[in-house]
Amino acid sequence: MKNLEFFRRVSIGRYIDRDSPVHRLSPLGKYLWLLALIVPASLVRSALMLAIIAASALALALLARIKPGYLLKGFLPVLPLLGIAMAFQLIFTASGDQSPVLVTLGPITVTLREVGSIAALALRFLAMMLSLGLFTSVITEGDTARGIEDLLAPLSYVGFPAHALALAVAVAFRFIPIVAGELESVVKAQAARGSDFGAGKGGPIRKARAYLPLIVPVTIRALERAEMLAEAMEARCYRPKGRSRYVVHASGTLDTVARLGAIAYCAVLLIAAGRVAW
Amino acid sequence: MPLISVHDLHFSYPSAREPALRGLSFSVEAGEYLAVVGANGSGKSTLARCLNGLLPAPAGAVSVSGFDPSVRAERDELRKRLSLVFQSPPDQIVSSVVEEDVAFGPENLGLALPEMKRRVEGALKFAGLWQERKRSPRFLSAGQQQRLAVAGALAMEPACIVFDEATSMIDPAGRASILELLDELVHGGCAVIHITHDMAEAARAGRILALSEGRIAYDGESQGFFARDDLAELGLERPQAMRIASALGLKPIPAESARALSARIAGVSATCPELRAAAVAMDSPAAAVPVAALDAELAFSAENLVFRYLEGSGDESLALGGLSLALPVGKSLALVGATGSGKSTLLQLFAALANPSSGSVRVLGIDPSASGTDLRALRMSSPLSVQRPESAIFELYAGDEVAFGPRNQGLKGAALVERVLDAMDAVGLPYGAFRDRASRALSGGQKRRLALASVLSMRPQALVMDEPGSALDPGSRAGLMDTLFAAAKGRAAFVYSTHSMEEAARADYLAVLSSGRLAAFGPPSELFGKGFCADWGIARPFAAELAAELRALGMDIPIDVLHEDQLVFSLQGLRAGADPAVGLAKPSEPGAAADKGRGTAP
Numbered sequence: 118m119k120n121l122e123f124f125r126r127v128s129i130g131r132y133i134d135r136d137s138p139v140h141r142l143s144p145l146g147k148y149l150w151l152l153a154l155i156v157p158a159s160l161v162r163s164a165l166m167l168a169i170i171a172a173s174a175l176a177l178a179l180l181a182r183i184k185p186g187y188l189l190k191g192f193l194p195v196l197p198l199l200g201i202a203m204a205f206q207l208i209f210t211a212s213g214d215q216s217p218v219l220v221t222l223g224p225i226t227v228t229l230r231e232v233g234s235i236a237a238l239a240l241r242f243l244a245m246m247l248s249l250g251l252f253t254s255v256i257t258e259g260d261t262a263r264g265i266e267d268l269l270a271p272l273s274y275v276g277f278p279a280h281a282l283a284l285a286v287a288v289a290f291r292f293i294p295i296v297a298g299e300l301e302s303v304v305k306a307q308a309a310r311g312s313d314f315g316a317g318k319g320g321p322i323r324k325a326r327a328y329l330p331l332i333v334p335v336t337i338r339a340l341e342r343a344e345m346l347a348e349a350m351e352a353r354c355y356r357p358k359g360r361s362r363y364v365v366h367a368s369g370t371l372d373t374v375a376r377l378g379a380i381a382y383c384a385v386l387l388i389a390a391g392r393v394a395w
Numbered sequence: 396m397p398l399i400s401v402h403d404l405h406f407s408y409p410s411a412r413e414p415a416l417r418g419l420s421f422s423v424e425a426g427e428y429l430a431v432v433g434a435n436g437s438g439k440s441t442l443a444r445c446l447n448g449l450l451p452a453p454a455g456a457v458s459v460s461g462f463d464p465s466v467r468a469e470r471d472e473l474r475k476r477l478s479l480v481f482q483s484p485p486d487q488i489v490s491s492v493v494e495e496d497v498a499f500g501p502e503n504l505g506l507a508l509p510e511m512k513r514r515v516e517g518a519l520k521f522a523g524l525w526q527e528r529k530r531s532p533r534f535l536s537a538g539q540q541q542r543l544a545v546a547g548a549l550a551m552e553p554a555c556i557v558f559d560e561a562t563s564m565i566d567p568a569g570r571a572s573i574l575e576l577l578d579e580l581v582h583g584g585c586a587v588i589h590i591t592h593d594m595a596e597a598a599r600a601g602r603i604l605a606l607s608e609g610r611i612a613y614d615g616e617s618q619g620f621f622a623r624d625d626l627a628e629l630g631l632e633r634p635q636a637m638r639i640a641s642a643l644g645l646k647p648i649p650a651e652s653a654r655a656l657s658a659r660i661a662g663v664s665a666t667c668p669e670l671r672a673a674a675v676a677m678d679s680p681a682a683a684v685p686v687a688a689l690d691a692e693l694a695f696s697a698e699n700l701v702f703r704y705l706e707g708s709g710d711e712s713l714a715l716g717g718l719s720l721a722l723p724v725g726k727s728l729a730l731v732g733a734t735g736s737g738k739s740t741l742l743q744l745f746a747a748l749a750n751p752s753s754g755s756v757r758v759l760g761i762d763p764s765a766s767g768t769d770l771r772a773l774r775m776s777s778p779l780s781v782q783r784p785e786s787a788i789f790e791l792y793a794g795d796e797v798a799f800g801p802r803n804q805g806l807k808g809a810a811l812v813e814r815v816l817d818a819m820d821a822v823g824l825p826y827g828a829f830r831d832r833a834s835r836a837l838s839g840g841q842k843r844r845l846a847l848a849s850v851l852s853m854r855p856q857a858l859v860m861d862e863p864g865s866a867l868d869p870g871s872r873a874g875l876m877d878t879l880f881a882a883a884k885g886r887a888a889f890v891y892s893t894h895s896m897e898e899a900a901r902a903d904y905l906a907v908l909s910s911g912r913l914a915a916f917g918p919p920s921e922l923f924g925k926g927f928c929a930d931w932g933i934a935r936p937f938a939a940e941l942a943a944e945l946r947a948l949g950m951d952i953p954i955d956v957l958h959e960d961q962l963v964f965s966l967q968g969l970r971a972g973a974d975p976a977v978g979l980a981k982p983s984e985p986g987a988a989a990d991k992g993r994g995t996a997p
Contacts, residue, residue, distance in 0.1 A: 257491065257492070258491035259490060259491050259492055259495055287489075287490075287491075288489075290491065291488075291489070291491070294533070295485070295486075299786070302781050302782070302783075302786065302787070303786065303787045305743065305746075305748050305779060305781055306779070306780075306781045306784060306786075306787035306846075307787060308748060308774055309746055309748065309774050309775070309778035309779045309780070309781075309850070310775065310778060310799055310800040310803060310849065310850070310853065311771055311774070311775050311799075311800055311803025311804060311853070312803065313771055329789065330787075330789045330799070331789075333789040334786055334787050334788060334789045337786075338786050342486055345481065345483060345486040345487070346486055346487070346489070348444070348449050348479075348481070349479075349481055349486065349487035349489070349544075350489060350499075351449060352447060352449060352474060352478065352479040353474070353478070353489075353499055353500040353503060353547060353548075353551065354471050354474050354475065354500060354503040354504060354551070355499075355503050356471075356503055359505045360502045360503055360505055361501075361502050361504075361505045361506055361507065361508070361511065362502060362508075363494075363495055363498035363501070363502055363508070363511050363512075363515070364495060364498075365508065
């Protein structure tokens, strides 16, 4: 029997409380470093540069006193996808691939360029997962929202609702366990009455029908609970403008240096990437 | 000028046929303590929302410190003065850190940081949560979460706090701490409006406002309210202390504690020497049966049962830590204990909806985790009714909802109709009148009954119910439990969890859970009698508590008194010098004394 548990897959916002220079950064500083790692990692093609980014993320993780193994564990479910992508790289040869053939296995030939691509793919994946995992481990839920507000603060001068967006993020965080809990309760109620979700025989229509007893009540309950939360916020005089902040991050020298460092790091990588061929 | 004045307040929801409020007028003075009572759907929550502008009251109908919620510009000023605390603790927490949540209101007011810090500290210390300020609210108990909501309201420095059934979803210990907080608020000069279904809670307020179908049925002192004969018609009842006092010919006093009442009873008895003389040695009629000695067939059994949530992840938490118990066939079992003590988890295991982490569980003699078990069939013969089961209703029409289970069992045609008809009739929603009613348009109490009918329609061998009576008004609640006990007759077992000790006392067996372990197991008369232990974190039923107080005063009250009619009977028996054992051997239905009490004027 599979346990009907839905919290297990919820792994967003796993803050690990440590006292480290990385933890002490302001939310804005953490966001800037996340972007400084993620943006080059998605743009750069060179395996060497991707290795440097992955190593930087690893170094930051060590500085934050968080085990890299823990960061990667949460992304194990994505590995099969990565494997498929690698297999495709191997099977299909890019047109105009003039690089030397290393191994030939029947119809499949492995060229140097293919090996380079696969290495880049794996390194890109590693760099991104390490950066994202590290980010969610060193930032609290509250700071995740506040950081967005700070990051987008310049845009609010031209009328962009930075605070509203930050609040939406905060509320979304709050709602993940709430909706998961409602789903779990409804699934159990329907399972007690003989529903078997997806496990039953029959075509796609019958399978889809089995989900109907979930979708209707879970949607209604999620909306009801959203309304309750909205009422509670309204009763406490919520307004998007003219609010003050209870949590203030002192923006010390370290933080300023870290912010500038993030921007410089990102710029250097992007510029260097244009000059490195492999 | 009164703090709050309400003048001829009408309100209708856009889609509703009947208005929710029909011309309420009353006022509340600064520092007053007012309880608002009424059946489900009488308009209590609507009133609370009209008071602070969450629902649009007509212009001029409501005024708080001179501010009118219908005027947009005045609404924030009004809400600063009148805070709301809602029913469900997790649904009013905005932030992921305790102190940041308390600061949410002051942030909205745009207060300066030093002022916010002062308010947050004051509110958290008042609510007894200062130590928890850096933690995440989700790790607090339900009672603590509700105290956090009170702190959040308090940080606004309001003149009045409205509690909208704020004690209905928390365990007895958490409830007691909230009630203490209310008293302290009133003591500190803050007006409190407490909307509640619990009559003993309502009696703590000096003044009672009773609503019935959107009108004021009573507004005045609690003493006068509980003397009325028509409380049952309002879906309400008198507090047990008052019922027992009047049954004994004493003056009923609202909110009287068991200790105070026992002193009065003993005082009367002191002038009546035959009371002490009539000492009858009584043995408990339902002596505790050691679990191991039961060789009757077992409906449910658990052996060294361990259950962990999120097993193997970083957030693993222990819900059950090695629990063993056995329930013989044909018996009922009530699970009691604080929030998080493992009641819901145990019920899920009994309904074959979860796998134990270790240890074993047998449901109707079958091991659900054994290979080859027809899990679907087992779940349907021991179906769980989850907390607030009405939230799982999904069919448009009531009859279809009830038919969902039997259809999954493969029934069709006349057999299916018969099942639906029987189940709907059994819960008091007659098939003829209700089968084509829209499920969503039913009242709260009717939805609960519909959800229960949709379990009964499967003709399950056992009933497994998680807090079946929660959040219902006293009238519906007592009626629902009667229905369930009647429906449980002839089945293998009836297992339910509850925070009401009076409800728990109706079962054949009681299991007290504490931090995922079985603290005690036995007949309620035993556990609430001489076996009672204060460390369990539960209270006794009021009658058992009163009986214990009377025994402490030297009176001969049998050790197994659980229901108020048993207590009244034994006291009357003592007074008359008759043998009370006759009455106690066969306890009558617990509702009987309630009816006696209601008819008696003080």
